[in-house]
Amino acid sequence: MLQLLKYGLGLARADRRHLPSETPLKKSYDVVIVGGGGHGLAAAYHLAKDHGIRDVAVIEKGYLGGGNTARNTAIVRANYLTPEGVKFYDASMKLFEGLSSELGINVMYSKRGHLTLAHTDASVRTMRWRAEVNKHMGVSSEVIGAEEIARVAPQMDLSRSARWPVLGALYHPIGSTARHDAVAWGYAREASARGVELHQQTEVTGFDMADGHIKAIETSRGRIECGRVLMAVAGASSLVAKMAEVSLPIRTVPLQACVSQPLKPFLDPIIVSGSLHTYIWQSQRGELVMGGASDPYSLYSTRSTLEWKEGLMAHMLELFPYLSDVRLMRQWAGMTDMTPDFAPIMGKTPVDNLYIDAGWGTWGFKATPACGKFMADTLAYDRPHSTIAPFRLDRFETFNQLGEAGAASVGH
Ligand SMILES: Cc1cc2nc3c(=O)[nH]c(=O)nc-3n(C[C@H](O)[C@H](O)[C@H](O)COP(=O)(O)OP(=O)(O)OC[C@H]3O[C@@H](n4cnc5c(N)ncnc54)[C@H](O)[C@@H]3O)c2cc1C
Numbered sequence: 213m214l215q216l217l218k219y220g221l222g223l224a225r226a227d228r229r230h231l232p233s234e235t236p237l238k239k240s241y242d243v244v245i246v247g248g249g250g251h252g253l254a255a256a257y258h259l260a261k262d263h264g265i266r267d268v269a270v271i272e273k274g275y276l277g278g279g280n281t282a283r284n285t286a287i288v289r290a291n292y293l294t295p296e297g298v299k300f301y302d303a304s305m306k307l308f309e310g311l312s313s314e315l316g317i318n319v320m321y322s323k324r325g326h327l328t329l330a331h332t333d334a335s336v337r338t339m340r341w342r343a344e345v346n347k348h349m350g351v352s353s354e355v356i357g358a359e360e361i362a363r364v365a366p367q368m369d370l371s372r373s374a375r376w377p378v379l380g381a382l383y384h385p386i387g388s389t390a391r392h393d394a395v396a397w398g399y400a401r402e403a404s405a406r407g408v409e410l411h412q413q414t415e416v417t418g419f420d421m422a423d424g425h426i427k428a429i430e431t432s433r434g435r436i437e438c439g440r441v442l443m444a445v446a447g448a449s450s451l452v453a454k455m456a457e458v459s460l461p462i463r464t465v466p467l468q469a470c471v472s473q474p475l476k477p478f479l480d481p482i483i484v485s486g487s488l489h490t491y492i493w494q495s496q497r498g499e500l501v502m503g504g505a506s507d508p509y510s511l512y513s514t515r516s517t518l519e520w521k522e523g524l525m526a527h528m529l530e531l532f533p534y535l536s537d538v539r540l541m542r543q544w545a546g547m548t549d550m551t552p553d554f555a556p557i558m559g560k561t562p563v564d565n566l567y568i569d570a571g572w573g574t575w576g577f578k579a580t581p582a583c584g585k586f587m588a589d590t591l592a593y594d595r596p597h598s599t600i601a602p603f604r605l606d607r608f609e610t611f612n613q614l615g616e617a618g619a620a621s622v623g624h
Pocket of ligand 1: 246247248249250251252271272273274275276277278279280281282283284285286287288414415416417444445446447448452467468469503544545546547548572573574575576577578579
């Protein structure tokens with residue numbers, strides 16, 4: 213207490229700039245990270261902190277954390293369907309728990325409980341399957357019936373007369389949310405404090421290749437030579453990989469979300485209904501954060517549509533009929549890179565010094581800490597970290613897909 217008072221009254225403390233002023237690009241770097249979203253920034257931080265690799269540049273065409281990191285609805289959970297997925301996301305949640313103190317910024321990690329509703333017998337069966345895999349991997353998750361759902365989320369219409377009555381739910385007590393901007397800015401500041409250069413408004417436009425190797429990177433601010441390259445560009449993954457002559461099994465589709473006007477706090481848990489293509493939670497500011505299914509076509513666009521909003525609201529009112537007078541405040545979209553098995557791609561590529569962090573579709577915010585840590589390790593030792601080895605790119609050639617669709621889509 214005395215120390216706090218002394219610090220508060222003291223004049224000696226220097227105001228720490230969030231980030232240093234930008235410097236000119238150097239001619240070469242040991243590591244160049246393409247994409248200054250949460251993933252690229254987390255990898256940069258861990259390269260510097262865990263492995264002492266500090267000659268690193270993050271190249272971002274827009275502003276830091278302004279891509280899907282800024283657009284996501286911040287749900288963090290580990291109740292996936294495959295053992296590989298559950299293990300990976302569980303590791304990420306554990307890192308999230310200590311992230312505020314690790315980065316010295318409040319990432320507002322908030323444990324709320326996560327309910328995935330089942331409206332049909334078939335989805336109750338899938339929930340049971342998920343719960344068993346989760347428990348086997350040590351992740352708290354169970355199927356609960358109507359009585360228990362009414363205790364956890366009394367705000368929902370649980371009547372039998374609803375068009376799609378709720379039969380049960382997969383309950384994941386540790387399901388959480390976190391402040392996405394704080395996560396990105398925390399990693400950016402701590403990476404920069406360890407010597408990583410962050411270059412915004414700089415677009416990667418091509419790779420200078422020789423014998424399956426990237427010699428140099430062409431950018432809108434000139435050419436840079438590089439040792440290793442990590443691409444972490446989410447919705448632009450296929451475009452950037454193509455510059456290195458790598459073809460990815462990825463389809464890019466828009467995903468929309470919206471928030472309501474602020475309301476008094478009334479909703480604790482995160483509620484998801486795959487059948488109704490709907491999810492909702494209430495932010496610390498009181499806004500209802502809502503989303504649903506991806507747009508049903510491939511497109512490189514962040515426009516939002518009236519059609520999507522109307523569909524979402526029709527379903528939302530089936531669960532919360534009393535919200536009909538609430539106004540929407542904002543609606544937006546991001547571009548998501550979807551893989552055939554709804555699992556990400558992490559690891560090496562056929563280009564010997566190009567590493568990939570992609571295929572995060574609609575669910576990659578929660579992965580930010582673990583992906584950053586394990587990708588940094590993969591670059592440092594030039595082999596996939598054991599936790600992310602199953603997510604390698606060549607699984608699509610060797611028929612080792614992961615089959616995460618049952619747990620990845622609307623639930624994010
Ligand atoms: C509406 C919506 C809701 C979502 N909700 C959730 C959720 O609740 N939970 C969850 O876990 N996930 C969610 N996601 C998914 C999540 O947002 C992403 O998977 C995650 O943010 C990916 O992080 P990233 O750092 O890889 O990508 P980004 O944050 O998109 O960063 C990639 C960066 O690369 C830059 N870039 C692209 N091309 C180039 C180039 N040529 N040169 C230089 N820079 C380039 C971009 O400008 C961008 O800033 C959601 C996504 C959307 C769109």
